[in-house]
Amino acid sequence: MALGWDDLAAASLARQFPEDPGTVAARVDAIGDMQTQTARSAFIGLGARFPGTTHAEISEAYAAGAIVRGSTIRGTVHTASPRAYTVLAEATRVGQHPRWARMLGITEEQLATLWSSIEDFAREWRTPDELRAHVDDWLGRHAPGSLAAAAAGPGRYLGFAHGALVRRPASGERWEGQGRPVYATFERTGPATLADVVSLHLAAHGPSSRQDVAWWSGMPLTAVEEGLAGLDVVEDEGPDGRAYLDLADAPPPRDLPGVRLLPEFDALLCGYDSRVRDRFVTPEHHRRLWNESNGMLLPPLLVDGRITGFWRAAGTARRRPVEVTWFARTRRPRRSELDAPVAALEAALDVTVSEVSLTREQV
Known part of the structure; x- marks a missing residue:
């Protein structure tokens, strides 16, 4: 398939x-x-x-x-x-x-x-x-x-x-x-194998190409292959011609409607080969989010399961504004859709968001 x-x-x-x-x-x-x-x-x-x-x-x-x-x-x-x-x-x-x-x-x-x-x-x-x-x-x-x-x-x-x-x-x-x-x-919980490494990646981020696993883990492809040899995996062709692997007991896919404010270096980006992150973001948007010269990533804006912008919470004070930017030619998040993710941010960081601004950026 x-x-x-x-x-x-x-x-x-x-x-x-x-x-x-x-x-x-x-x-x-x-x-x-x-x-x-x-x-x-x-x-x-x-x-x-x-x-x-x-x-x-x-x-x-x-x-x-x-x-x-x-x-x-x-x-x-x-x-x-x-x-x-x-x-x-x-x-x-x-x-x-x-x-x-x-x-x-x-x-x-x-x-x-x-x-x-x-x-x-x-x-x-x-x-x-x-x-x-x-x-x-x-x-x-x-x-x-x-x-x-x-x-x-x-x-x-x-x-x-x-x-x-x-x-x-x-x-x-x-x-x-x-x-x-x-x-x-760190007191390890027990021994770990290369199969455990590949299994952890697929369970958290799959389906993945061998290159995705290698980039995420920092291991060579030979080690990835060795880890795969001990696993029960299924393999399908992906949109880029690579083979994509997954665990046989993987959960069913899901949609994710609405808006989420994700952190810097979120797994939806950093779980995959940096050259091929198209499942969640277009290449031009990825170039805007990721500064290759210093390795920094802007905090992504997730809308209906796609990364279509970024956001900032300026400063370190307990009260701070949130600035949300969405990319032109993507769906504009409604202001009412920001209420829940902003409340989640306030609870997680123990801050109060003083105001929310919403702007569009041409990329």
Whole structure:
């Protein structure tokens, strides 16, 4: 069977906007993973998918360890359940560890020993400076020629960007903020395999091409193929000529009428190969939303299951305006349709929206 972009979108919406399973922890587990280098994205994303989710509920889930946040796949920050985070850590080991070894000029065996030493050191909460000092000390004793690489560019994040640690605000409060973090070793829930990595992706984002899974996970296509070998999947041709894979027990597709205010780096974009995100957004709109020079994404506006604009909540005050922009030649959201998503945003971020503006942009 040949699938169109609308077919792929409807199938993915069934995973990303499921029936409410009840608790914040169960909601996060149901949607798989959330890219949250912008910390507020977890709050906004849960509010958009499960309206009425409160700031206090999400903060309490973080504080209790029912959901966790840290640097994992592709070196980005993700929020997930402990079960899913364990799988993300395995994807990070496969996808990122060879990259770190090449960057430092050491063997993968040496790198694995360094990671183990970091995990031992971070059995209690550590600051980024403490982790950097630990890495420098280890390299000074075992690979002094790598110290310069560890001090520049991505090397500065070596101590906490390898999928084995989780982070929390140093203050212990305001989980939605970008304040100073501290890091500690993540206690995995058990072993994870490449099949688990591919299964997590398909359950949360499928149907997907092999390239989608590879981009999302940061793993090479050879690892994706190895993971697929252990799964019961169905395969159909997609609108771009690629093969699209899905789990045999995938939920039925769904429509999503109405308006949602999605977070930066939402899964409807970041779950897929950055070159082929047509199921939810046109290429020209994607270019407007994604700044390739710095990797930043504007928070998307979702209308009837399509991304057709963006929005902003300017400032950091407890009272702030919301500016909604829709792209010309797409459906204009009605002002009345913004009432529910704005209320969901207020509850999730614990803010008051002072006013809502609605403008059109030619793209």
